[in-house]
C-alpha cells in the first residue's frame with residue numbers, strides 16, 4: 301500500500317534546484333536507507349517529503365493520516381539551550397495544526413514509547429543537561445509519539461553507544477515488521493546494508509536501488525561516491 305508518491309518532484313530552494321524530477325513511492329513496510337555525499341541533497345529530499353520545504357515542481361500524493369510522519373532531525377540541528385523538559389519535547393511530537401491539546405490516552409502512548417526507549421528516568425530534566433546520545437533517544441521518542449505510518453530518521457546513530465545502537469535497531473525492526481515505513485539517512489553504508497531493504501542514492505539526482513547490498517561499481521553508476529567500509 302503506497303503511503304506517499306512523488307511524481308516528477310523537483311526539490312530545491314528558491315531558484316536553486318538540488319534534486320530534479322524525483323519519482324518514487326514509500327509503501328507500508330518499506331525500510332529505505334538514504335546515502336550520498338555531503339551536500340548531495342539527502343536532507344533536502346527528506347524536508348520536501350515531510351512538507352518543511354515546498355517542491356519547486358511536480359506533485360506529492362500523501363495517503364496518510366494527520367501526523368502520519370514522525371521525523372527525527374539530526375541532533376546537531378537542535379538548540380540544546382532551548383528551555384524545554386524531556387517530557388515536553390516528546391509530547392510536542394503529538395501537536396499538530398488541528399490538535400493543540402493532548403488527552404490522557406495521548407500521554408499514556410507517549411509515556412509507553414518513552415519507557416520502550418529507556419528515557420523515563422530523565423523525563424523531567426531539561427534537554428540542555430542531556431548528553432548527545434540521551435538527546436538522540438528523546439528525539440526518537442518524539443518522532444514515534446504520534447504512532448506514525450512513516451518514520452524519517454536523519455543520521456540517527458551519530459552519538460549513540462553500541463549497546464543502545466543494538467536496542468535501537470531491534471526496535472526499528474519490530475516497528476518495521478508491524479508495517480511502519482522507515483526512511484533513514486546514514487553515512488555508514490555498513491549500518492545501512494545490515495538493516496534496510498532498499499537503498500536510495502542521492503547526489504544531485506535520485507536513484508532507488510531495490511536491494512540492501514550495493515557494490516562500488518553500482519555506486520559509480522549512480523554517481524554516488526560513498527566509502528564502502530567492511531564491518532566485522
Ligand SMILES: Nc1ncnc2c1ncn2[C@@H]1O[C@H](COP(=O)(O)OP(=O)(O)OP(=O)(O)O)[C@@H](O)[C@H]1O
Pocket residue numbers: 313316318336337338339340341342343344345
Ligand atoms: N535553506 C537553504 N537554502 C539554500 N540552499 C540550501 C539550503 N539548505 C541546504 N542548501 C544547499 O542544498 C544542498 C544540499 O544540502 P543537503 O543538506 O540536502 O545535503 P545532504 O546530502 O543532507 O548533506 P550532508 O550529508 O552534509 O548532511 C547543499 O549545497 C546546501 O548548501
